[in-house]
Amino acid sequence: MANRANKPRPIRKPIMNKEVSEFEPCWDLLRSSLVDIHTKNASRLSFEQLYRASYKIVLRKKGDLLYKRVKIFEMEWFRDHIMPVITGLVSNNLVSTALVQPSGSSAHERRETGERFLRGIRDSWSDHNMSMNMIADVLMYLDRTYTAEYKKPSIFATTIGLFRDNILRNTLGSAVQDLGEPFVIFDILNAVVLDLINMERDGDNIDRNLLRNITTMLESLYETDDELEKQKLYLTVFEPRFLESSRAFYRNECERLLRESDTSTWLRHTRRRLEEEHDRCGTTISHLTAEKIAAVIDAELIVAKLDDFLGMEGVGLKNMIDNDRVEDLAIVYNLVSRVDKTKMPLKNALQRRVMDLGVEVEKTLRETDFSNPPANVAADGDDGGDKPKAQTLTAAAQQTAAAIKWVDDVLRLKDKFDDLCVTCFNKDLVLQSAVTKSFSEFINLFKMSSEYVSLFIDDNLKRGNKGRSDAEIEVVLDKAIVLLRYLGDRDMFERYYQKHLARRLLHGKSEIETEKELARRMRAEMGNHFTHKFDGMFKDMEISKDLSDNYRDHIRNLGDADSKQVDLSIHVLTSNNWPPEATRSSQDEGSKGKGKGDCIFPPEIKRLQDSFFKYYLRDRSGRVLTWVPSAGSADIKCVFPKVPGKETGPLSKERRYELNVPTYGMVVLMLFNDLADGETLSFEEIQAKTNMPTADLVRSLASLSIAPKARVLLKEPATKNIKPTDKFGFNPQFVSKAIKIKAPTLNGVSKVEGEEERKETEQKNNQTRQHVVDAAIVRTMKQRKNLSHIQLTTEIITQLSSRFKPDIGMIKRRIEDLLVREYLERTEGDSTVYRYLA
Amino acid sequence: MADDGPSKYITLVSSDGFEFVVLREAACASPTIAGMLRNQMIEARTGRCSFAEISSIILEKVAEYLSYRLKYKDKLDVPDLDIPVEYCLEMIVAADFLGLDEQMA
Numbered sequence: 001m002a003n004r005a006n007k008p009r010p011i012r013k014p015i016m017n018k019e020v021s022e023f024e025p026c027w028d029l030l031r032s033s034l035v036d037i038h039t040k041n042a043s044r045l046s047f048e049q050l051y052r053a054s055y056k057i058v059l060r061k062k063g064d065l066l067y068k069r070v071k072i073f074e075m076e077w078f079r080d081h082i083m084p085v086i087t088g089l090v091s092n093n094l095v096s097t098a099l100v101q102p103s104g105s106s107a108h109e110r111r112e113t114g115e116r117f118l119r120g121i122r123d124s125w126s127d128h129n130m131s132m133n134m135i136a137d138v139l140m141y142l143d144r145t146y147t148a149e150y151k152k153p154s155i156f157a158t159t160i161g162l163f164r165d166n167i168l169r170n171t172l173g174s175a176v177q178d179l180g181e182p183f184v185i186f187d188i189l190n191a192v193v194l195d196l197i198n199m200e201r202d203g204d205n206i207d208r209n210l211l212r213n214i215t216t217m218l219e220s221l222y223e224t225d226d227e228l229e230k231q232k233l234y235l236t237v238f239e240p241r242f243l244e245s246s247r248a249f250y251r252n253e254c255e256r257l258l259r260e261s262d263t264s265t266w267l268r269h270t271r272r273r274l275e276e277e278h279d280r281c282g283t284t285i286s287h288l289t290a291e292k293i294a295a296v297i298d299a300e301l302i303v304a305k306l307d308d309f310l311g312m313e314g315v316g317l318k319n320m321i322d323n324d325r326v327e328d329l330a331i332v333y334n335l336v337s338r339v340d341k342t343k344m345p346l347k348n349a350l351q352r353r354v355m356d357l358g359v360e361v362e363k364t365l366r367e368t369d370f371s372n373p374p375a376n377v378a379a380d381g382d383d384g385g386d387k388p389k390a391q392t393l394t395a396a397a398q399q400t401a402a403a404i405k406w407v408d409d410v411l412r413l414k415d416k417f418d419d420l421c422v423t424c425f426n427k428d429l430v431l432q433s434a435v436t437k438s439f440s441e442f443i444n445l446f447k448m449s450s451e452y453v454s455l456f457i458d459d460n461l462k463r464g465n466k467g468r469s470d471a472e473i474e475v476v477l478d479k480a481i482v483l484l485r486y487l488g489d490r491d492m493f494e495r496y497y498q499k500h501l502a503r504r505l506l507h508g509k510s511e512i513e514t515e516k517e518l519a520r521r522m523r524a525e526m527g528n529h530f531t532h533k534f535d536g537m538f539k540d541m542e543i544s545k546d547l548s549d550n551y552r553d554h555i556r557n558l559g560d561a562d563s564k565q566v567d568l569s570i571h572v573l574t575s576n577n578w579p580p581e582a583t584r585s586s587q588d589e590g591s592k593g594k595g596k597g598d599c600i601f602p603p604e605i606k607r608l609q610d611s612f613f614k615y616y617l618r619d620r621s622g623r624v625l626t627w628v629p630s631a632g633s634a635d636i637k638c639v640f641p642k643v644p645g646k647e648t649g650p651l652s653k654e655r656r657y658e659l660n661v662p663t664y665g666m667v668v669l670m671l672f673n674d675l676a677d678g679e680t681l682s683f684e685e686i687q688a689k690t691n692m693p694t695a696d697l698v699r700s701l702a703s704l705s706i707a708p709k710a711r712v713l714l715k716e717p718a719t720k721n722i723k724p725t726d727k728f729g730f731n732p733q734f735v736s737k738a739i740k741i742k743a744p745t746l747n748g749v750s751k752v753e754g755e756e757e758r759k760e761t762e763q764k765n766n767q768t769r770q771h772v773v774d775a776a777i778v779r780t781m782k783q784r785k786n787l788s789h790i791q792l793t794t795e796i797i798t799q800l801s802s803r804f805k806p807d808i809g810m811i812k813r814r815i816e817d818l819l820v821r822e823y824l825e826r827t828e829g830d831s832t833v834y835r836y837l838a
Numbered sequence: 839m840a841d842d843g844p845s846k847y848i849t850l851v852s853s854d855g856f857e858f859v860v861l862r863e864a865a866c867a868s869p870t871i872a873g874m875l876r877n878q879m880i881e882a883r884t885g886r887c888s889f890a891e892i893s894s895i896i897l898e899k900v901a902e903y904l905s906y907r908l909k910y911k912d913k914l915d916v917p918d919l920d921i922p923v924e925y926c927l928e929m930i931v932a933a934d935f936l937g938l939d940e941q942m943a
Contacts, residue, residue: 047874047881048888055935137873144937 023062026053027069033138034073037131038081047138055141063146067155070139074159078166082124086167089120090188107199114192115207121189122213125163129220132159153225161225164233168221189214190238194245197284201249201276208284215285239289243296246277250300258305262315267331270301298339306336306345317349321420329424333431343430350431351438354417358442361409365402400455403448407456411479414439440486444805448758453483454496457518458503461510473514481521489804490526491772492765498533499579505541506571506631512541526802536577544571551615568608571632572616572625599629600691602670630696634666635659638712640734657736659710661743664692664700669712672730680716680729698722703743709736710743769804773814776800778823781836789815789832848875849886850901856894857886858901864908869937892935896928900936 030053033045057066136143136156143154153161168186193214196206218234230236250273257266274297281290310317310332320328336346417435425431443449460476487493504510516538523531548569601609613625640655661669667690671681681689687697701722705713712734716727776796781787787795793811800806815834818824827833848865850858865887866872874881881887889897903919910916921929933939 043878043880043883045879046888047877047879048890050879051870051873052890052935134877137877140869140873140937141935 023057023060023065026057027066029053030066030138031069031073034070034077034135037134038077038127042134050138051141054139058141058145063142064150066139066142067146067152067158070135070155071158071162074162075166078162082128083166083170086120086124086170086185089117090185107202107204110195111199111204111206114196115210117188117192118196118210118214121167121185122210122217124167125217126213128163129160129217132156135159153227157222157225157227160221164221168233186233186237190241193238194242197242197280198245198249200280200284211284219286219288234286235288239292242285242289243292246293246296247300250297251304254301254305258308263309263312263317263320264315264325264328266309267328267335270297270335271331273297273301294338302335302339306339310345310349317346318353321350321353324416324420326420326423329420333425333428337428343428346425347431347434350417351434354413354435354438355442357413358410358439359445361406361413362442362446364409365406400459403452403455404459406446406448406452407483410439410443410483414482436486440488443483443486444488450487450489450492451496451758453480453487454493454500456480456483457497458500461504461514461518477514477518477521480518481525484522484525489765490530490802491768491804492762494530494533495579495761495765495768498537501534501537502579502631505537507633512538530803533577536574540573540577541571544573547572547616551612554615555611568612570612573628599627599664599667600689601627601629601667604670605667629663629667629692632663634661634663636661636666636669638669640732643732655735656739657734658740659712659743660741661704661710662700664690664696665704665743667692668697668700668704672713672728675730678729680727682727683722683724686728701726701728707743710741766810769806770810770814772800772803773806773811774818777811777814777818778836781824781834784836786827786833786835788830789834792834844875845885847885850897851886851888852892852894852897853890854894856897858897860901860904861908864904867904867907867938871936892932893928896925896932899925899929900932900938903938 030050033042033050036042036045054066057063133156136154136159139155143156146152147154152158168184168189170185171183193211196211200206200208215234215238218238219232221233222228223231223233223236253273257269261269274294277293277297278290281287281293317329317332319325320332332346333343336343417439421427421432421435446452457476457480460480484490484493501515504515505512519531519534519538522534551568551570609627616625617623636659638657638659640657642652642654659669668686671686671689675681683697683701686692686701687694690697692700701713701715703710705711705715705722705728706720712731714729714731715722716729719726773796776799777792780792780795780799784795792815793808796811797806797808815824819826819834822837824834825837827835844862846862847859848862848871850860850865850871852858862875866875871887874887875885876882892900899921906919930939
């Protein structure tokens, strides 16, 4: 026990022995070393000694005294050694230039005085800062125990805060009194810094490093010794003033730009300012300000006059779009997306521009039509196509050309805006969808858009046969789908497309594979429903091909080697899938009173029809076949006997030609088989014998007796028009260089509908729509049982929007109709609510 | 040695004149020693920290502790540092002086 008690004795004893009176010697030691530290003579001091001195004072519970003494020492030090230096720097000149409007003095002068003043502040700050750090280290034990225990600000916070209280908040006493308003050194400091920054904005070179030192100092000082993070002097005093001054600066600048320069200059200038200010935060002032100053620029330089600049006559946004000024537009996009997440100004301008250009396309189209009378088809050259047709097809061809021009223009417009979206707008979704919306808006404003788009596809697929690469076809298909996306009234398009497709299929005008590919893409885009009928058409074509082949085999197997046997290639069309024009024998009822009923076929053909029908019904009973001569064609082998009296030239020999004519043409020609040489048939006779619709007959006769290429009939009189009184006879002198001759056909060309026709189509379409609306209403009500009028209407519009934009009036009428037909009833009490009646 | 920047090692000197060389990094675990080496006073210039009131026996343990602390920093399964019971009181006083008492958790 005794042994143990001896051991821990030694060190503690001497400390305990020394008495309270030890404070003064220790403080004297510390005090003299504080002077040394301030005068930069610290290197000969022993840290351990000083630390131990403060340690002992604290152990003696004299911490509070030490704390106070140090504070008083520092205050005296400021008063006696630093203030004189600073006050010396604050000349009247500086004060007046800094606080009053700098009028008399030049920028150079101001910068010199200002920077000298700042340098003085900075130097005294860095000295103070360094000394305080050192002192705080020496007094570490004080901080660890006394200040922590009594919740006082650390010795460092207290002493560093003295700089704020004694320098920055110094009112300068009597130094400058004549300025009236009370101010402190901090005010001068701020004013000088801001003045320097504005000089730099105007292009001067300033000492950025110096400013950065000053702002760093402000960042290390706080409003109070509690050193709350949000109470940095930088944030509480300097930054607000900086932002305010910047705001004023940029407001002026923006107004000046609006007065003196144009949009493009403004754009570039603003972009440069943003970069500059970003740069400034970090090199000159604190990063903390970066976002705030950017917001100031956003507000003052961008938002304030955005509409003025964008709308500027001749140089604004419109001009940029029209002239593809991509660089400017890219800046516009950047600036606008800075200030407005919805990009409203840009979006609106784009939409307006798209609409305007779209309407312009339509306008030029109309003007082109008017300025090109039917005579100069040649001008529309690319479409005028086959020369013999040009004469008769002028109007139609020109219409088609117009349709294609419209589509081309729209596509070009679309390409242009797509390019802009990619190159300038960073593929911004908001803008893209806005542009898309505008496109579909103006496209749907144009009444003929559905038909034109279908015609465009028609034209391209028809020409598609002639040596185009897959890639080119691909492009066309893509374009077609793009346009299709914009169309609102898809049912109208469906109708036209069906019609055009029928023509192409029946006349073999296009590549079936391409057709199918396009249909496949439409299906992907619009859904099965949309292409349902087209698929049916393709299927009919395939089945028909097999059917024709099988029938041919069947006939051959009969072993009936009849040389007069006619080869048949047949298309059996399901009437639901095909447009009515293709499945009904004639549309021209009522045109002349005649032509009603079916065409009378020549006996050979009639036999063939019967034979096929019998064959067809072997596998499928109960079906009805209707023959549609307007949609078919026939190859006829003709023999032109040697013309008596001609010994030389082509007429001296017997000539054989293969003539390809429409079915109607064939029916007409067959009549002349039975005619003796020189005999003629009048128009009326022909009509009586064939029971053909007048218009078809006129067309057939015209192609066989007027166009020189296939003039196998002679007309009396030889005028260019077909009149009911005309007489026709066999042309024994017919000569052609080609063996195979294709009689010009008139119904193989898809042409634009006339005003009347379109109205008719629209009317038909409206009827279909009524049924669709009916069905939608009933389906919805069946499911929901009760719905208010508004809910029902909204529901219907949503359901149908993928097919067309239903007219609200129509929906209302359909509801009323269904009420009458007792599918629905109004509920008692609330007449706006409908109930479904099962 | 003075010219090539600060040395990696510093010397701790006890009241009775014994010297202990430790890694600067290890020594700076004590805020007091760190303060000595940070400020341009004698200790920082010479790399020698004299402790007028710490005996060699205790300072040796301090030096051992500083190295031990650096070695096992951020490690699991740390062996105990053996401190004889009879030195405990003095060790606590020294730890207080060196600012090593608060961070040992």
